[in-house]
Amino acid sequence: MRETPVRDSTRDTEEAPAIISSDDLDEALLAARMGDETGFRLVFQAAQPGLLRYLRVLVGADAEDVASETWLQVARDIASFDGDWRGFRGWTATIARHRAIDHARRERRRTDVATPVERFLDVPAADDTAHDALDALSTDQAVAMIATLPKEQAEAVMLRVVIGLDANESGRILNRRPGTVRTAAHRGLRRLAADLGQAGSW
Amino acid sequence: MVTHRVPRQIDETTAERLLDGEPVAGHEPLARLIAAASAPGRDEELIGEAEALAAFRLARHAAPASTGASRLKGRLARSVVIKAAVLVVAAGGVGGVAFAASGGHLPDPDGRRQPRHAVAEPDTPPPPDSDPPPRERVPPTAGTDPGKVERIRVLCNRYFAKDIDHRRSALEHEPDFRDLINYAGGRDQGTVDRFCDGVRAPASHPNWPMNGAPSPRPDGSLTWRPNPAPTRRQTQPHPTPAKPFTKHHGSSSAEGSAGDSPAR
Numbered sequence: 280m281r282e283t284p285v286r287d288s289t290r291d292t293e294e295a296p297a298i299i300s301s302d303d304l305d306e307a308l309l310a311a312r313m314g315d316e317t318g319f320r321l322v323f324q325a326a327q328p329g330l331l332r333y334l335r336v337l338v339g340a341d342a343e344d345v346a347s348e349t350w351l352q353v354a355r356d357i358a359s360f361d362g363d364w365r366g367f368r369g370w371t372a373t374i375a376r377h378r379a380i381d382h383a384r385r386e387r388r389r390t391d392v393a394t395p396v397e398r399f400l401d402v403p404a405a406d407d408t409a410h411d412a413l414d415a416l417s418t419d420q421a422v423a424m425i426a427t428l429p430k431e432q433a434e435a436v437m438l439r440v441v442i443g444l445d446a447n448e449s450g451r452i453l454n455r456r457p458g459t460v461r462t463a464a465h466r467g468l469r470r471l472a473a474d475l476g477q478a479g480s481w
Numbered sequence: 482m483v484t485h486r487v488p489r490q491i492d493e494t495t496a497e498r499l500l501d502g503e504p505v506a507g508h509e510p511l512a513r514l515i516a517a518a519s520a521p522g523r524d525e526e527l528i529g530e531a532e533a534l535a536a537f538r539l540a541r542h543a544a545p546a547s548t549g550a551s552r553l554k555g556r557l558a559r560s561v562v563i564k565a566a567v568l569v570v571a572a573g574g575v576g577g578v579a580f581a582a583s584g585g586h587l588p589d590p591d592g593r594r595q596p597r598h599a600v601a602e603p604d605t606p607p608p609p610d611s612d613p614p615p616r617e618r619v620p621p622t623a624g625t626d627p628g629k630v631e632r633i634r635v636l637c638n639r640y641f642a643k644d645i646d647h648r649r650s651a652l653e654h655e656p657d658f659r660d661l662i663n664y665a666g667g668r669d670q671g672t673v674d675r676f677c678d679g680v681r682a683p684a685s686h687p688n689w690p691m692n693g694a695p696s697p698r699p700d701g702s703l704t705w706r707p708n709p710a711p712t713r714r715q716t717q718p719h720p721t722p723a724k725p726f727t728k729h730h731g732s733s734s735a736e737g738s739a740g741d742s743p744a745r
Contacts, residue, residue: 303557310552314541316534317551317558323533328522347529354536421517439500440519465496468511472491475510 304364312357319357322367323350329368330375332418333437336426337379345382349375369448372438376452424471432467435460636661637677648673 304325310318330349334342352374360370422441425433431453438449438460446457446464453460491499491508498505502519504512551558640661643651649670652658665673 307553307557311537313552315552316537317553319537320530320534321553321557323530324522324527327529328526331526331528332518343528347532350529350533351536354533355540357537358540416513416517418517418520418523421514424514425518436500437518440502440515461493464500465491465493468496468499469491471514472508472511475514 301364304367308364308367312360314358319354322364325364326368326371329441329443330371332422332441333372333434334375334379335419335422336433336437337376338382339426341382341386345375345378348378348382352378365443368442369444369452372442372444373452424474425467427474428467428470431455431463432470435463436467436471439464640673640677 304322307318307321307325311322312318327346327350330346331342334345334349338345349371353371360367362370422437425436427433428436434453435449438444438452439446444452446460449455449460450457455463491511495505495508499508499512499515502512502515504516636657640648640651640658652662652668652670652673661673661677662668665677667673
């Protein structure tokens with residue numbers, strides 16, 4: 280689906296950007312729960328980049344499609360969602376994960392092959408990426424590197440670093456004990472460090 | 482120049498600090514990777530908004546709860562488009578989302594403009610320098626101490642939100658900015674400008690704290706200093722990004738996504 284970013288003609292005369300804090304997003308979320316469109320748009324814009332990156336690790340090229348299915352459910356159920364902005368991040372990540380699992384099952388039935396992330400980004404092996412990209416590591420490249428980790432480590436790292444959840448919250452999503460999630464994230468870091476270290480150069 | 486380094490052992494404490502987004506000495510590449518993964522959202526990552534909003538409207542009409550009026554007040558009601566959605570990462574605290582005031586219009590995702598909402602209240606004019614302007618809020622801490630990087634980021638955002646005329650006096654008078662002066666390594670506006678520029682820039686920016694080293698102060702404490710040798714990026718205007726993140730008074734650099742900045 281083609282999405283055109285909205286441009287406002289007053290852009291060039293805008294004041295200095297302000298900061299929306301988590302408190303603001305709590306407020307926006309509350310408004311969204313009561314049917315307010317502005318609130319919904321704010322929480323969408325705040326949540327979507329993180330969800331897309333998380334889904335990139337789970338389903339690769341199909342991240343946008345699965346995100347779209349995620350938001351269908353979020354839009355439907357948000358009125359009965361009870362929680363703050365932090366809770367919303369965990370809730371939407373949970374829905375995203377479920378939709379990703381459903382999607383992966385459908386894909387396997389269809390093609391008998393899981394979709395590798397590398398096909399989407401045409402990303403070389405982790406150490407080559409690190410070597411080329413140490414000067415200008417883009418978000419997409421960083422996410423692609425994390426996606427090369429074993430699945431549990433990749434998810435643990437993404438939920439912590441990108442969605443911003445702690446081990447308890449991540450544990451609930453992954454159906455693991457918090458200590459297990461923490462260990463997985465640490466192992467993921469060590470593995471990434473080893474890949475980056477092999478690339479040399481700092 | 483390629484040198485092979487055996488990465489230092491990452492113990493649990495170090496791992497936690499890295500996961501919090503701290504630029505831990507000796508682990509710069511990994512910290513950069515984490516920073517890149519959690520970098521501010523780009524416009525193209527806001528794809529799907531119109532569809533999600535349509536689904537939201539459908540769900541609302543199934544169970545109407547409000548009139549057309551926005552329940553949000555003030556700047557939140559006026560400014561809908563988050564030009565650069567910063568991932569709200571909880572580094573033991575809260576993050577923030579930067580957005581630009583839309584100047585009275587409520588842009589609609591399918592292109593139509595709607596009149597500013599009657600409920601929106603005008604911002605009160607900012608009081609003279611003693612307090613941060615009301616349009617901006619420092620994210621509250623959440624019990625545990627936020628990571629040092631998070632605090633630096635917050636301070637730099639507050640600093641840049643002031644217009645140029647007020648920055649120097651803010652550096653002199655505001656107690657919180659003493660920390661910023663310490664981090665930046667100098668109390669003059671140019672030093673702080675450059676430091677915060679790097680803090681807010683993508684990880685590929687030469688001034689970013691990652692592209693520096695811990696530097697001991699006379700009293701033995703540590704501060705971060707950017708790489709001392711000026712790079713080409715410091716003497717050339719920052720490359721114009723395809724999708725600017727935020728704009729702020731006076732700063733000559735516009736942020737771009739880390740992937741857009743070509744290695745020079």
